[in-house]
Amino acid sequence: MRHQKVDVILQAAVEVFSDQGFDQAKMDDIAQAAGVAKGTIYYHFKSKEDLFTGLMDEGMEKLIGCAKRHIDSEDSPVDQMHGLIRAHSQFFMENGKLAKLLLNEAFGTKERQQKFRASIREYIQLIELLIERGIATGDFQFDYPSEMAIAIFGAGSVLVLHKLYALEDNAWTSEESEEVTQMIIQSLSQLVFRSLLIK
Amino acid sequence: MRHQKVDVILQAAVEVFSDQGFDQAKMDDIAQAAGVAKGTIYYHFKSKEDLFTGLMDEGMEKLIGCAKRHIDSEDSPVDQMHGLIRAHSQFFMENGKLAKLLLNEAFGTKERQQKFRASIREYIQLIELLIERGIATGDFQFDYPSEMAIAIFGAGSVLVLHKLYALEDNAWTSEESEEVTQMIIQSLSQLVFRSLLIK
Amino acid sequence: MRHQKVDVILQAAVEVFSDQGFDQAKMDDIAQAAGVAKGTIYYHFKSKEDLFTGLMDEGMEKLIGCAKRHIDSEDSPVDQMHGLIRAHSQFFMENGKLAKLLLNEAFGTKERQQKFRASIREYIQLIELLIERGIATGDFQFDYPSEMAIAIFGAGSVLVLHKLYALEDNAWTSEESEEVTQMIIQSLSQLVFRSLLIK
Amino acid sequence: MRHQKVDVILQAAVEVFSDQGFDQAKMDDIAQAAGVAKGTIYYHFKSKEDLFTGLMDEGMEKLIGCAKRHIDSEDSPVDQMHGLIRAHSQFFMENGKLAKLLLNEAFGTKERQQKFRASIREYIQLIELLIERGIATGDFQFDYPSEMAIAIFGAGSVLVLHKLYALEDNAWTSEESEEVTQMIIQSLSQLVFRSLLIK
DNA sequence: CATGAATGAGTCTTCATTCAT
DNA sequence: TATGAATGAAGACTCATTCAT
Numbered sequence: 001m002r003h004q005k006v007d008v009i010l011q012a013a014v015e016v017f018s019d020q021g022f023d024q025a026k027m028d029d030i031a032q033a034a035g036v037a038k039g040t041i042y043y044h045f046k047s048k049e050d051l052f053t054g055l056m057d058e059g060m061e062k063l064i065g066c067a068k069r070h071i072d073s074e075d076s077p078v079d080q081m082h083g084l085i086r087a088h089s090q091f092f093m094e095n096g097k098l099a100k101l102l103l104n105e106a107f108g109t110k111e112r113q114q115k116f117r118a119s120i121r122e123y124i125q126l127i128e129l130l131i132e133r134g135i136a137t138g139d140f141q142f143d144y145p146s147e148m149a150i151a152i153f154g155a156g157s158v159l160v161l162h163k164l165y166a167l168e169d170n171a172w173t174s175e176e177s178e179e180v181t182q183m184i185i186q187s188l189s190q191l192v193f194r195s196l197l198i199k
Numbered sequence: 200m201r202h203q204k205v206d207v208i209l210q211a212a213v214e215v216f217s218d219q220g221f222d223q224a225k226m227d228d229i230a231q232a233a234g235v236a237k238g239t240i241y242y243h244f245k246s247k248e249d250l251f252t253g254l255m256d257e258g259m260e261k262l263i264g265c266a267k268r269h270i271d272s273e274d275s276p277v278d279q280m281h282g283l284i285r286a287h288s289q290f291f292m293e294n295g296k297l298a299k300l301l302l303n304e305a306f307g308t309k310e311r312q313q314k315f316r317a318s319i320r321e322y323i324q325l326i327e328l329l330i331e332r333g334i335a336t337g338d339f340q341f342d343y344p345s346e347m348a349i350a351i352f353g354a355g356s357v358l359v360l361h362k363l364y365a366l367e368d369n370a371w372t373s374e375e376s377e378e379v380t381q382m383i384i385q386s387l388s389q390l391v392f393r394s395l396l397i398k
Numbered sequence: 399m400r401h402q403k404v405d406v407i408l409q410a411a412v413e414v415f416s417d418q419g420f421d422q423a424k425m426d427d428i429a430q431a432a433g434v435a436k437g438t439i440y441y442h443f444k445s446k447e448d449l450f451t452g453l454m455d456e457g458m459e460k461l462i463g464c465a466k467r468h469i470d471s472e473d474s475p476v477d478q479m480h481g482l483i484r485a486h487s488q489f490f491m492e493n494g495k496l497a498k499l500l501l502n503e504a505f506g507t508k509e510r511q512q513k514f515r516a517s518i519r520e521y522i523q524l525i526e527l528l529i530e531r532g533i534a535t536g537d538f539q540f541d542y543p544s545e546m547a548i549a550i551f552g553a554g555s556v557l558v559l560h561k562l563y564a565l566e567d568n569a570w571t572s573e574e575s576e577e578v579t580q581m582i583i584q585s586l587s588q589l590v591f592r593s594l595l596i597k
Numbered sequence: 598m599r600h601q602k603v604d605v606i607l608q609a610a611v612e613v614f615s616d617q618g619f620d621q622a623k624m625d626d627i628a629q630a631a632g633v634a635k636g637t638i639y640y641h642f643k644s645k646e647d648l649f650t651g652l653m654d655e656g657m658e659k660l661i662g663c664a665k666r667h668i669d670s671e672d673s674p675v676d677q678m679h680g681l682i683r684a685h686s687q688f689f690m691e692n693g694k695l696a697k698l699l700l701n702e703a704f705g706t707k708e709r710q711q712k713f714r715a716s717i718r719e720y721i722q723l724i725e726l727l728i729e730r731g732i733a734t735g736d737f738q739f740d741y742p743s744e745m746a747i748a749i750f751g752a753g754s755v756l757v758l759h760k761l762y763a764l765e766d767n768a769w770t771s772e773e774s775e776e777v778t779q780m781i782i783q784s785l786s787q788l789v790f791r792s793l794l795i796k
Numbered sequence: 797c798a799t800g801a802a803t804g805a806g807t808c809t810t811c812a813t814t815c816a817t
Numbered sequence: 818t819a820t821g822a823a824t825g826a827a828g829a830c831t832c833a834t835t836c837a838t
Contacts, residue, residue, distance in 0.1 A: 023222030158353025552755025
């Protein structure tokens with residue numbers, strides 16, 4: 001079992017990193033937020049980088065695990081895509097801080113993100129495979145599965161992120177939050193399955 | 200007309216900011232890239248913040264202008280949406296550095312981005328209005344126009360960004376780049392107009 | 399008898415201090431090298447300072463003891479000087495780590511070394527007394543016995559140190575090492591007894 | 598011409614490094630001693646390491662230059678050796694701070710000193726060549742010229758260093774200091790040319 | 797207008813030492 | 818006795834900003 005303080009630190013780190021971004025976040029703040037001395041963080045983590053990377057990796061792992069579980073619990077590609085949309089939306093809405101952390105840093109040139117991009121790609125490939133299966137079964141129709149996967153990922157991520165920021169500004173109740181999640185899921189579903197056009 | 204050095208500085212700034220992100224970018228680097236002394240930047244810009252904000256505002260202004268022109272050149276909401284997708288894709292693919300700059304920083308909590316978010320919202324509202332018009336004319340069908348606008352913005356932005364990074368890694372020819380742009384446009388169009396499902 | 403762990407720690411300390419110098423040596427390294435927990439060191443030694451000083455004192459004590467034994471086993475000042483040169487060379491060549499430790503820190507301004515300098519002075523005085531006895535017996539001839547003692551100490555120490563570093567770079571066999579020791583002894587003897595000049 | 602502040606910093610650095618040693622010296626102290634802000638040092642020097650290395654290199658260059666000049670102004674190996682002893686003694690006694698700096702760090706394992714050792718070796722080789730020339734001319738007699746060179750270097754360096762420390766403790770007048778220098782020169786000469794033994 | 801040397805507040809990181817177990 | 822997690826003071830280094838020339 002992981003040492004207790006490590007968890008406290010990780011929690012504080014998510015908080016601070018998600019609020020400030022990697023560069024603006026100060027180790028002092030994380031220490032204070034965690035209620036430990038600065039040295040304690042360095043006893044458990046090699047560096048700011050290390051702490052951050054650990055967070056990202058763990059977060060992506062959770063996300064991918066959650067997505068896989070939702071996908072595997074369904075059979076048809078259509079239902080699986082629905083599952084994925086639900087998983088994505090709920091996971092991020094329920095882990096708002098982590099969502100900001102992941103999505104904020106998901107786009108950037110720096111080396112730090114190179115490694116992180118691998119996990120992102122893994123997640124996107126999950127979507128891609130789904131699309132390809134749907135095409136194979138004749139359910140879906142699309143010229144570029146890979147691009148479609150990225151676009152869907154983008155749509156879902158940006159929409160969630162946008163709502164999270166709104167949620168942050170006006171502190172909403174959990175019911176309202178749940179309502180927003182449903183709206184996100186419905187919006188994404190409509191975009192992906194029905195498109196804008198009236199048939 | 201703007202002073203010549205100002206343009207040199209702005210160009211260098213786009214370059215550096217887009218490569219490094221705001222926090223990692225150093226005024227020294229910008230000065231060097233621009234071939235001017237560091238003091239010169241401060242003669243023309245109040246601060247790093249100021250330089251950055253100017254860049255963002257100008258970039259968003261161009262983007263919004265470009266989008267408006269494409270929209271206005273069409274009549275029906277469907278064609279206008281097509282125009283917008285083309286405008287978005289082409290503008291960002293042709294202004295890769297600016298694209299990274301805008302999209303990298305489009306997601307983040309910090310105050311710096313608060314102001315910038317206003318322009319983003321203006322752009323998204325352009326999409327939203329389009330959708331609402333489409334609904335009014337009976338062309339479109341959608342429950343949450345605002346969320347749809349954000350989702351489409353997200354899909355388009357992330358897809359472009361993704362391709363820009365790939366382009367950066369393997370230096371592609373301009374024909375290939377053009378090809379990619381077409382693929383992006385087609386993918387987004389399919390997502391928005393046809394959806395995944397075979398009708 | 400000293401506690402077993404104390405010896406383990408002392409051995410590790412010699413190793414690490416001699417490799418890294420006092421300032422660069424880390425208590426963590428010493429603990430690891432000794433295979434004990436860091437706290438254990440502090441159970442047996444008051445501080446890093448204390449550990450180091452103990453090492454130095456013990457080392458100098460051994461050196462001085464060794465020198466005295468060699469001196470006392472001879473009668474004439476000339477033979478005693480020979481004995482001292484042999485003792486010095488052999489002791490340091492056989493205790494390379496200790497040698498580096500002692501000689502590295504023998505030269506420095508810091509307070510830590512003030513105390514250590516006392517032992518050095520004691521050792522040098524051994525040489526000085528020898529010279530004075532030689533002068534008294536008419537064997538030696540020299541204007542400044544004290545300076546002569548220091549110069550001889552310097553010659554012997556630096557030569558040994560130099561060879562130890564060479565030995566470290568190219569791992570030599572013990573025969574070669576023995577050979578080097580003989581060369582050192584002979585060189586020092588020639589310097590002290592015959593001088594450069596052909597009579 | 599080197600910028601003025603650079604010289605001020607270098608001077609302060611010699612002072613502080615020679616008093617404290619590399620590890621104990623604080624950049625803050627050097628800045629304060631130089632009367633400049635800490636950042637100014639970093640504007641001119643890449644790092645503490647860089648500052649230190651520069652100092653060492655410059656110092657050794659001066660020393661070697663001084664030695665060469667003294668050697669070249671004499672003809673016979675005997676006189677040249679005398680010249681070298683004078684150069685060594687006077688140079689170090691007149692540049693006490695530099696002497697401590699150079700000699701303190703001349704003995705140590707760390708990488709920092711590896712580079713510095715090259716200069717030391719160059720200086721020692723100067724002595725070695727001298728000895729070899731003396732052997733060729735039949736003036737000198739010695740089995741191991743290289744070891745002899747090192748021993749002489751050690752004798753001279755340690756003797757000077759020892760006197761510098763004594764000088765530091767009791768602040769001596771410059772006449773006394775000059776007197777000490779003469780005593781050093783005479784002692785070394787006797788050691789090198791006459792040896793202990795009465796012929 | 798332009799320069800670039802100088803500044804110093806702000807950060808990350810290290811490491812000797814302590815202490816509850 | 819022994820441990821090793823926790824501490825926090827200390828120190829190297831960065832970089833946006835200023836200002837005298």
